[in-house]
Amino acid sequence: MTTRTRKRVLVTGGAGFLGSHLCERLVRDGHDVICADNFFTGSKENILGLLDSPFFELARHDIAFPLYVEVDEIYNFACPASPIHYQFDPVQTTKTCVHGSINMLGLAKRLHARIFQASTSEVYGDPEVHPQTEGYVGRVNPIGVRACYDEGKRCAETLFFDYWRQHRLEIKVARIFNTYGPRMHPDDGRVVSNFVVRALRGQPITLFGSGTQTRCFCYVDDMIEGCMRMMASNPGFTGPVNLGSHDEISMLELAETIKRITGSRSAIEFGPLPEDDPKRRQPDIRLAAEVLSWRPMIAFEEGLKRTISFFDRLLGTS
Numbered sequence: 001m002t003t004r005t006r007k008r009v010l011v012t013g014g015a016g017f018l019g020s021h022l023c024e025r026l027v028r029d030g031h032d033v034i035c036a037d038n039f040f041t042g043s044k045e046n047i048l049g050l051l052d053s054p055f056f057e058l059a060r061h062d063i064a065f066p067l068y069v070e071v072d073e074i075y076n077f078a079c080p081a082s083p084i085h086y087q088f089d090p091v092q093t094t095k096t097c098v099h100g101s102i103n104m105l106g107l108a109k110r111l112h113a114r115i116f117q118a119s120t121s122e123v124y125g126d127p128e129v130h131p132q133t134e135g136y137v138g139r140v141n142p143i144g145v146r147a148c149y150d151e152g153k154r155c156a157e158t159l160f161f162d163y164w165r166q167h168r169l170e171i172k173v174a175r176i177f178n179t180y181g182p183r184m185h186p187d188d189g190r191v192v193s194n195f196v197v198r199a200l201r202g203q204p205i206t207l208f209g210s211g212t213q214t215r216c217f218c219y220v221d222d223m224i225e226g227c228m229r230m231m232a233s234n235p236g237f238t239g240p241v242n243l244g245s246h247d248e249i250s251m252l253e254l255a256e257t258i259k260r261i262t263g264s265r266s267a268i269e270f271g272p273l274p275e276d277d278p279k280r281r282q283p284d285i286r287l288a289a290e291v292l293s294w295r296p297m298i299a300f301e302e303g304l305k306r307t308i309s310f311f312d313r314l315l316g317t318s
Contacts, residue, residue: 005030006030007031007032007071008031008032008034008070008072009031009033009034009071009072009073009075010033010034010067010071010075010107011023011026011033011034011036011075012036012063012074012075012076012078012100013037013076013077013118014036014037014077015044015047016037016046016078016081017046017081017181017185018077018176018179018223018224018227019035019037019042019046019075019077019078020042020046020047020183021181021220022075022077022224022227024047025224027053027056030055032055032056032057033050033057034058034071035047035050035056035057035059036059036063036067037058037059037061037078038060038061038062038063038078039060040085041081041082041185043185046183062096063076063078063096063099063103063104064092064096064099064100065099065103066103066107067103069107070111071111071113072111072113072114073113073114073115073116073231074104074107075115075118075227076104076115076116076117076118076156077118078096078100079096080093080149081120081190082185082188082189083145083146083189084188084189085185085189086146086148087145087148094148094152094155097152097155098155098156098159101156101160102159105159105163105169108163109167109169113170114171114172114235115169115170115171115172116171116172116174116230116231117156117171117172117174118174118176118227119153119156119173119174119176119240120149120176121175121176121178121242121244121283122140122146122153123150123153123154123157124175124278124281125138125139125141125150125278126277126278126279130282131246131282131283131284132283132284133287134239134241134284134287138154144275146275157173157240161173164238171238171239172230172231172233172238172239173240173241174226174227174240174242174243175239175240175242175243176223176243176244177215177216177242177243177283178191178192178217178281179219179223180192180217180218180220180303180304181219181303181310182307182310183310184310184311186314191251192217192304192307193311195254195258196258196262196304196307196308197311198266199258199266200311200315202264203266204266204268205255205267205268205269206269206270206271207268207270208251208270208271208274208277209270209272209273211251211252212250212251213250213251213273213278214248214251214279214280214282215248215249215251215254215281216244216245216247216249216283217245217249217254217300218243218244218245219296219298219300219302219303221298222245222296222297222298223244226243226288226292226294230288230292233291233292234291241287241288241291242283242284243283243285243294244283244285244296245283245296245300246282246283246284248280249300255268256268257301257304258308261301261305261308262308
């Protein structure tokens, strides 16, 4: 990459699971990267390989407060994304979504920078349509225990589109569906990391309800590719666009697949469904395929093997 095309890029939440992979990819592609993170769920271990790079800078910062930097592009990934973490301090979760978006949009407006919002499939809530298209407005409980995240992300989308309409800001909004891979937090309660950790430790794997609820899982490298293609897309394309795998799998199938790959003898147990937990979730990704020429490339079991290897090393269970 030539100096002329090198960009200065801010990644909020850059020490988190997705953010760290994005920072790594941006540096590898020849950009100057500022990673902003308050380390509530992010980890310095995720970005250790970047700390010595002259093209990477780390700023300990909470985006609920203004940040003053000079950049060309902003990726807004800052927000706890697992129920355990975002329900720990729900008021702060909403502040991160809302105040954080206002601060980053204000920064982008001042700099005339393009800004990407890492939104979520949770804006659809417990959907009444299947698969979910970008035109579906969702079914969300605004006063439930998940609302701090679900409604926080919905409000963030509102802010992004109001800045686009009112200030003609260049925005990019992607709704990210379940993503998995190395650097997931082992204790964040997300289903892939939870099942893998318990299988490797030989502990019981708990399914909620009957285990028939479904998700679609996209490997992290594919997700980062989709986000970067969205950022680089035509200025007239704002999104929102769904990014995720279209291959639907039940929680029982997931547990059995992880048991088979790990060779685990973990028992499978059943518990009550959490409040407002979606029963089925599958993205319609035709828009991403059409506009971004993007679709997931890494097969689910191949991604699982890479993820299991990561946790095996992390836990020292081999």
